[in-house]
Every structure is written in C-alpha cells, then in structure tokens.
Amino acid sequence: MVEAILSAALERVERGGEDDVPLQEIANRAGVGIGSLYDYFRDRRSVLAALAAKMTEDNLRAFEALLIETEPLPLPESIERIVDFAFATYATNKQVPRGILKIAHSLGLMPTLAKSQSVFTESLATSLRRRKDITHPNIELAAWTVTQATMGVVHALIWEDQPTHEREALRADLVTLCSKHLLA
C-alpha cells in the first residue's frame, strides 16, 4: 500500500506537479482510501519525504550493485560506468530531479539529502578500498571529493536549459578528472 501511494506521488512529480500534491488525488491514483493513506502518512510533507527517501534508497542499492559489477574493471572504465549511472539516474529525465529538489528545498529536506549523499561516498570508498589500483593517499576523502564533483556536474545538467557543452565531451572530461584524482 505504501508502495502504491509513493508510486502515485512520483507520477505526480513526473508530471511537474510538485507544488501542489493533494493527498486525496494521490490516494485516488493509488487506489486506496484517504483514511488508509492517513494510517501511513501524517501529511503531505511525510508522503513527499518518504518518496525522496525511497528514491535515494533505490538509487543507493543500484549504485552498490554497479560498484560490485565494475570492481574487476580498470579504474577509468569503472568510473565511466559510474558517471553514466549518475547521468542516467539524475540528468536524463530532468523533470523528476527538478521536482524532488524543489520539494526537498521547500520541506527542509536538503540536509537529509546531503547526509544520504555522504552514504554514497562511503559506499564508493568501500569499493575503492577493495581495488588494487588506487594510489590516492586518502581513499575516503578522495571518494567524497569525486562524488561531490560528479554531483556538481549533474546539478548543472539538471538545471541548465541550454547545454553549454556536448554531453559526450563532458562525460569524457569528468571521467578523466575523477580517474586522475584517484590515481594521484
């Protein structure tokens, strides 16, 4: 039931309706009564906070699976796959991340999102520690820096209306930047 409610909320965000998400409409779309919705969620904020948390968790699980898959590859190829994952997840259909960011800012969820982003940096650090090819002296710190650098690029892609560079060129440049940093 929670799953259905969150799917309905996500659908609404995808249609660009993050400003006004009437719980009655969410309940209708999810095929549940409004009373049942209130059994699980106190208010609009708690539905949207749960949606942001669920998306973050799903992304983290996908990211961790990708890390395991790419560990046997040479570093630049792993980084390439990770950058592709970040672009595909956050910078392809911009409507969703734009909506989630709007919601997160208006509901005061940004510190929570920043905290979960640091969980991504820890997963990356754990994976990098298992590799043999990293030469950066402080893997935790380097994982943090390249993750934030990548998210900085992703953030620019989410919000720019007119691309300033070809996606392919900046993908290659970001891969180089991250690889060189880890092979310090």
Place this chain on the structure above:
Amino acid sequence: MVEAILSAALERVERGGEDDVPLQEIANRAGVGIGSLYDYFRDRRSVLAALAAKMTEDNLRAFEALLIETEPLPLPESIERIVDFAFATYATNKQVPRGILKIAHSLGLMPTLAKSQSVFTESLATSLRRRKDITHPNIELAAWTVTQATMGVVHALIWEDQPTHEREALRADLVTLCSKHLLA
C-alpha cells in the same frame, strides 16, 4: 532606493526568513514607502529575483577581480585562492546560500542561476587562456568541469549539518583535483 530595498531583503534572508518576506516589512526596513517599492518591483518574486541577480553579479565581479590578481601565480596557488573564494562566498555563513537556494527553487529561478554559473566558467576560461601553464587540450570544457566540481563540493558544504571531513583537508583535496585536471 533599489539598493536599500535589496539590502533589507538580504537582511531578512540572513535571519532565515525566506519563507515569508512581507513587502511592507522590507519597505519599512529600507526606509521607503510601500508605494515607492512598487514603483520598482511588481511583487515579492521580483524583489527576490532581483536580490539573487544582484548577489550573483557582485560575486562575479569579485571573482573576475580575483582572477586578474591570481593570474601571475603558479596554477596550484591560483586554484587555492579560487577555492578559498568559493568557500568564503558560499560555504561560510550557510544561512544566506540556503535561503537563496530555497527562494530560487520555489520561484523557479534555478535555470537562471545555472545560466549565470556558466558565466563564471567562461570568465575562468578566459583567464586560463591568458596563462602559459595550462596543458588541458580544451580549456573551455576544463573550466566548466572544474567550476561545477567545485560548486558540487560547495553545495555539499552548504547542506551538510555534520561535516564528514575537515574543511582544511577537503580544501587541499579539491585544489589538487582542479590543478591536476587543468595540467592534463
């Protein structure tokens, strides 16, 4: 008069009051009549949009002055000064950037902010082109990437409530990341 109104609006944002900025109170603080305020600004949105634009312009001017000042320095020292500027401007008193970001998201100004961020990347590219020590084959692209990488780190600092790394350590790591990328 416009200056006084925007200063009063900024003061309000600094006190964390970005959710509700009553124009009457802004006018009072600025020492102008509400009628005069409406001579310059249509509504709350236009006051806050003008505030965001003014802050971006002021930061851009300061950034360009810094670039001229640091051009004679070796690249890592220049980058160090630029990173310090970014940290001081956006990640020291977090209340202001948090407030401005909240406003920008709720008023739909993020694409405009992204566009002005790309002006910073162009100023940096112009300065890097005048230097003799850059070896990256595509200066425009590299300037874009290192700027977004730096803003990604700054963004994390703005929103994290508990620091995950010492500020000094990640400053050094970010300087290394940018310098190495430009000296490709």
